[in-house]
Structure formats: C-alpha cells, structure tokens
Amino acid sequence: MNSDPNHTLESFVERFFVCRGAVVEKRGSGLDLLVPGDLARRFGIPEYCHLAVEGESPDSYSVNYGSPLLETIIQAAGEQIPLTIVRLAFHYLKSQGFDRLIQERFTFHGAIVGVNNTAEVLTEYLLLNCRFLAQSDEQKEGLIPRAFNIETGAPVGNLEEMLETTEKEFEPDGPCSPFEAGKIDAIIDWVSRQAPKWVEAEIQPFRDSMNRRFRRDVANLEAYYADLKQEMRDNLKRSGMSKQLIQERREKIALIPEEMAKKKDDLFKKYSIKVKIELSGAMLIRTPAVKLFCQATIGRSKKPFTLFYNPIDKSLDPLVCNGCGQAATDIHFCDRLHLLCPECAQICPACNTRS
Numbered sequence: 001m002n003s004d005p006n007h008t009l010e011s012f013v014e015r016f017f018v019c020r021g022a023v024v025e026k027r028g029s030g031l032d033l034l035v036p037g038d039l040a041r042r043f044g045i046p047e048y049c050h051l052a053v054e055g056e057s058p059d060s061y062s063v064n065y066g067s068p069l070l071e072t073i074i075q076a077a078g079e080q081i082p083l084t085i086v087r088l089a090f091h092y093l094k095s096q097g098f099d100r101l102i103q104e105r106f107t108f109h110g111a112i113v114g115v116n117n118t119a120e121v122l123t124e125y126l127l128l129n130c131r132f133l134a135q136s137d138e139q140k141e142g143l144i145p146r147a148f149n150i151e152t153g154a155p156v157g158n159l160e161e162m163l164e165t166t167e168k169e170f171e172p173d174g175p176c177s178p179f180e181a182g183k184i185d186a187i188i189d190w191v192s193r194q195a196p197k198w199v200e201a202e203i204q205p206f207r208d209s210m211n212r213r214f215r216r217d218v219a220n221l222e223a224y225y226a227d228l229k230q231e232m233r234d235n236l237k238r239s240g241m242s243k244q245l246i247q248e249r250r251e252k253i254a255l256i257p258e259e260m261a262k263k264k265d266d267l268f269k270k271y272s273i274k275v276k277i278e279l280s281g282a283m284l285i286r287t288p289a290v291k292l293f294c295q296a297t298i299g300r301s302k303k304p305f306t307l308f309y310n311p312i313d314k315s316l317d318p319l320v321c322n323g324c325g326q327a328a329t330d331i332h333f334c335d336r337l338h339l340l341c342p343e344c345a346q347i348c349p350a351c352n353t354r355s
C-alpha cells in the first residue's frame, strides 16, 4: 500500500466527502462525518456517523479495500469529471481606467453607470472541455472549451488560449470547498444542457457535407435505376422472346421501385450522423482579479452591481441577464431594476413587468 499520507485510503475518503459538502473530522482510526441528506441516503449511512477506515468497529460503519461502501464511493467518484486546480499569479493588476473599459465593453440603455469603488480579490473560473464525436460515413471530433466565473456564472471568452501564457501553479487535487463544489455542479449541469447546441453549431459544416453527399448519391441511384428500367423495357421490344421470358422480365421491372427504396434507405443510414458528447475535464482557476463596485442611475433610481476585471484576458467579464442567465453586454433595466439582455428587455422574466 502507498504510505504517502496524501494518498491513503483515509485521505481519499475524506476528500471525497468534503468535495460533496460533508463536514469531516478525523477521530481515532477513522472519520466523523456530517453528510448532506441525499448523499447519506445514497450511501446508506446516517447523516451523522463515524466511519472506521481500514478496520472494523462494531458501533460504526467501515471502509476497507473491497468493502461495498468503498465500491459505492469509487463508483460515485468515477462519475465526476476530473478536476484540476491551478493558481495564477500576476505581477501587475490594473488599478485604474475602468470607466473607459466599461464604456468600450458595455452599452447601458437609459442608465448612467459609474464605478464607486474597486477591490483586489481572489476569484475563480471554471474551464470545461466538451469533447464531441460525430460519426457518419466519415467522422469528426473536437473539443469545445468554455469558461465561467464561479461567482457570477458569467461565461468568459478564450480563457484557455490566454492561460497558456500566464504564470501558473498546479495545486495537488486538494479538496474544494462545499461552496465551490456546489457552484461547479451547477455550472456543469448548465453546460451539459447547452453542449448539444454548441456541438450542433460546430458540426454544421460536417452535417451539410454529409447531406450533400447523401443527395448526390441518391440522384446517382435514381439515374441508375431509371436507365436500367429503360434498358429492360427496350429489351422487351426485341423479337423472339418467349411469353414466359417476357413475364419474368416484367416482374423484374416491377420490383425496381422496391429495390431502389431499399438502396435509398441504406444510403440514409450511411449518411446519418450519430453524435456523442462528454465533458472531458474541468479546471478550476484561482486568480487575482479586480472587483468593481458599480452603480447604475436610472432616472431617480440607483442600482448597485458588480463587475469583474479579469487579468487573464485583460477584460471585463460580461454581466449575466437576470431574466435568462445568458451573458450580456447590451444591458436594459426593467422597472424593478433587473439587469436584462435585449431579448428579455420587453417583458422582464424575473418580475413580469414591461419596460
């Protein structure tokens, strides 16, 4: 067994539960657990219990190599997307000129926006890779990376490219906090629902090409059978054929549509596209950033909100629409001062008021 204290069975079990929102304390040769209800039910343990690790204890639950509880834990751990954690360092962090950046990046309709205060903070981004495989007569595969601010959920553009030139340090896959785990789960859930749409856009040229080839092959097939039919009919006109032979030929001609339909069906199957999508990796990026405490003045009302200046791609993260949760830089406000994207601006989905 590995004697490295970071790789013992106990530390694995501890990390597993901490990452799922449990409170874990070492006691004796095991762990005291306070586990969220749904997790406890899944593992068949009480919400509060003592887990004996690599040992038996009559009054507690135990985890040993090969024990059913450990098998369940390993299975659950395998369902999770592997998470890498990196910490970024910047020698210089922008401290002024944010008003101009806001003007360049955002349009606020009917509002005057100013920055009241700024603060250097640590924030986190989650970078996810959606791997897709589209299979047809040929196949196409690819990766779609997407990054989000953990705190706001705002999607951030080309973070993965900028990351390559940034000074970074990988952290051992230490426990993430229950807060982070919850946010990560929510983002992964959202991404899983959006991914088919992104993949569709990505494989559209591939789909077009398969459709073109399908139509071309069908046209060739129809031409082939039209010629064949004509040729067989011409043959019928030749003299000296027995009645029986003529009858047989006619039957063959009558079967042509059915045969062609079968061949078309084969072509349809050949060019149909099966798409598989999976999330293949997640990276939690801990980075310094600048939080801007802003205020929008709309008539007599004032609406405070925050923006993030992210030093990785040296720009402001978009805002998130209060109505639909999509990223927005073209901002409207409803009467109750919800921040809205243009599509939600007519009737605010958050409060149903018209603007």
Ligand SMILES: [Zn+2]
Binding pocket: 321, 322, 323, 324, 325, 326, 340, 341, 342, 343, 344
């Ligand atoms: Zn919206």
Ligand SMILES: [Zn+2]
Binding pocket: 334, 335, 336, 337, 338, 348, 349, 350, 351, 352, 353
């Ligand atoms: Zn509203």
